[in-house]
Amino acid sequence: MPGKFCVNLTCSGDNKDKATVAFVVANAAVASDKETMVFLSTEGVRLGSRGYADDINEEGFAPLKELMENFAKAGGKIFVCSPCFKKRGLDENNLVAGATIVGGAKLIEFLSVDGGSPCVTY
Amino acid sequence: MSEPDAFYDAGSMGCGELVLELRFKMEELKSGQIMKLIALDAGAPEDLPAWCNLTGHKLVKKEHPEYWIQKK
Numbered sequence: 692m693p694g695k696f697c698v699n700l701t702c703s704g705d706n707k708d709k710a711t712v713a714f715v716v717a718n719a720a721v722a723s724d725k726e727t728m729v730f731l732s733t734e735g736v737r738l739g740s741r742g743y744a745d746d747i748n749e750e751g752f753a754p755l756k757e758l759m760e761n762f763a764k765a766g767g768k769i770f771v772c773s774p775c776f777k778k779r780g781l782d783e784n785n786l787v788a789g790a791t792i793v794g795g796a797k798l799i800e801f802l803s804v805d806g807g808s809p810c811v812t813y
Numbered sequence: 814m815s816e817p818d819a820f821y822d823a824g825s826m827g828c829g830e831l832v833l834e835l836r837f838k839m840e841e842l843k844s845g846q847i848m849k850l851i852a853l854d855a856g857a858p859e860d861l862p863a864w865c866n867l868t869g870h871k872l873v874k875k876e877h878p879e880y881w882i883q884k885k
Contacts (some may be wrong), residue, residue, distance in 0.1 A: 692868070723868060
């Protein structure tokens with residue numbers, strides 16, 4: 692069943708539970724043949740940096756690094772908010788697999804064209 | 814019904830982890846082949862039929878925790 696799905700994530704190390712569950716749900720979407728995108732903004736952008744998720748491992752779930760790698764391996768896209776990324780002094784040459792630096796227009800495009808997209812927020 | 818062509822014991826894995834691993838395993842099968850899956854997670858009885866509905870694979874047997882899924 693075609694279609695898109697967006698997971699909007701505003702947390703990282705400040706809420707490891709939400710950061711983990713967001714990628715579990717994203718994996719459910721990409722596994723279900725949805726064109727899936729995780730949008731990282733505010734504190735969520737830290738997950739766009741390679742190595743940041745290495746120590747996040749919530750009870751009952753696979754390590755977040757593994758969840759993110761599997762997501763990218765399955766074709767999931769990670770969009771990282773540019774101004775949020777810059778504000779935090781992060782290195783755009785050190786992104787995780789599947790990540791692209793974008794602006795708000797890319798989010799709006801994903802959510803509104805070609806039939807639109809449902810979106811869940813963590 | 815044919816016997817399964819492959820076996821995957823997902824143990825207690827659930828939710829997105831389960832269906833994504835299952836997707837990777839199903840990619841190894843040819844169209845029409847059957848995967849025998851063991852999934853202990855309490856959400857599996859609802860999630861696996863939903864996943865099959867979304868992906869087009871056919872749930873040919875459902876006797877929790879045992880599921881047989883035929884690749885589309």
